[in-house]
Amino acid sequence: MLRLGKQKCCFSYRSLSFFHGHQRFYKSSFGPLFFAGGVAGVSFLVASILDYEKRKKMYENRGSIRGIFNNLKSSFNTSRSSTPSILQDVKDVFNRMTAGDKTAWTIIVANTAVFLLWQFPSMQSTMLKHFTSTINSPSYTLLTSVFSHNAPIHLFFNMMAVHSFVPMLVDQVMGVEQFTAMYLTSGVVSALGSRIVRAMIGYNTYSLGASGALFGLLGFLSHSSTMQVSVFFFGPFPLSNVFWASMAFDAFSLVFRNSLGWDHAAHLAGGMFGVLYFRVLKPMVWDRRMEMLEKIGYKGYKNK
Numbered sequence: 001m002l003r004l005g006k007q008k009c010c011f012s013y014r015s016l017s018f019f020h021g022h023q024r025f026y027k028s029s030f031g032p033l034f035f036a037g038g039v040a041g042v043s044f045l046v047a048s049i050l051d052y053e054k055r056k057k058m059y060e061n062r063g064s065i066r067g068i069f070n071n072l073k074s075s076f077n078t079s080r081s082s083t084p085s086i087l088q089d090v091k092d093v094f095n096r097m098t099a100g101d102k103t104a105w106t107i108i109v110a111n112t113a114v115f116l117l118w119q120f121p122s123m124q125s126t127m128l129k130h131f132t133s134t135i136n137s138p139s140y141t142l143l144t145s146v147f148s149h150n151a152p153i154h155l156f157f158n159m160m161a162v163h164s165f166v167p168m169l170v171d172q173v174m175g176v177e178q179f180t181a182m183y184l185t186s187g188v189v190s191a192l193g194s195r196i197v198r199a200m201i202g203y204n205t206y207s208l209g210a211s212g213a214l215f216g217l218l219g220f221l222s223h224s225s226t227m228q229v230s231v232f233f234f235g236p237f238p239l240s241n242v243f244w245a246s247m248a249f250d251a252f253s254l255v256f257r258n259s260l261g262w263d264h265a266a267h268l269a270g271g272m273f274g275v276l277y278f279r280v281l282k283p284m285v286w287d288r289r290m291e292m293l294e295k296i297g298y299k300g301y302k303n304k
Helices: 021-061 065-077 086-096 099-118 121-130 141-147 152-201 211-224 239-255 264-284 286-295
Strands: 002-004 206-208 228-231 234-238
Touching: 021 141, 021 152, 021 286, 099 121, 099 141, 099 152, 141 152, 152 206, 152 211, 152 264, 211 239, 211 264, 234 239, 239 264, 264 286
Parallel strands: none
Antiparallel strands: 002 206, 228 234
């Protein structure tokens, strides 16, 4: 995430009122804490149900006449129309993509759409209110700010990261449902962590961007694979080493206020959530999702 202040913002910085001591901390963090928990709970519940329904449908259609018919119907529906058009070309390209590519491009398009809204001067106050996170912002901005970038370079590097490793994460590691829940939760947790830190130290700035969510994915991936990466033509290095070096840099910058305009608290919160998810939450929640669906009485669930 990017922190916007006088020197980093493309528009004039607006002074904001501050709370004092513990009153500032509790008032600015209590509601957002519940919102973040709600987003996480709903995201993983919906993802679990959708994942189950998809697997159930695949199981029921496997080798059956209806399954063969549905596959033929799907192939017919996704075939090229006899009337060429730009819209049809886009649809054809999208249909040929893997689930990971579709997910990555959906994120890129959503972030780009919000970025374009930032370019209208008449939209500045609206975007500041609804698509940036401060210690006084409505709780829902923990989520909306994750899809918000107002600087081209900020958007470019974050979306380049999305395009680089999201397809692999979706297609080879997590699947669409788990990835989506993980991405949204990482985003709100990173924004929440940033908000809490800023409330505690009385440093109120605008925060926005997908970096916190991406650090969550990076934290997960660095502990779930032995991938190696190159950094500025040096390397390759184990991804886990690169991840912890980034965490150390963000921690140092946060403690000593050596900021480059980056939201180091959001990076730290997102990254640590990614590690926590891999080590603790995934085994406890996602890997036991079928058992949990049965316990809450989900009628679509049958133990096969």
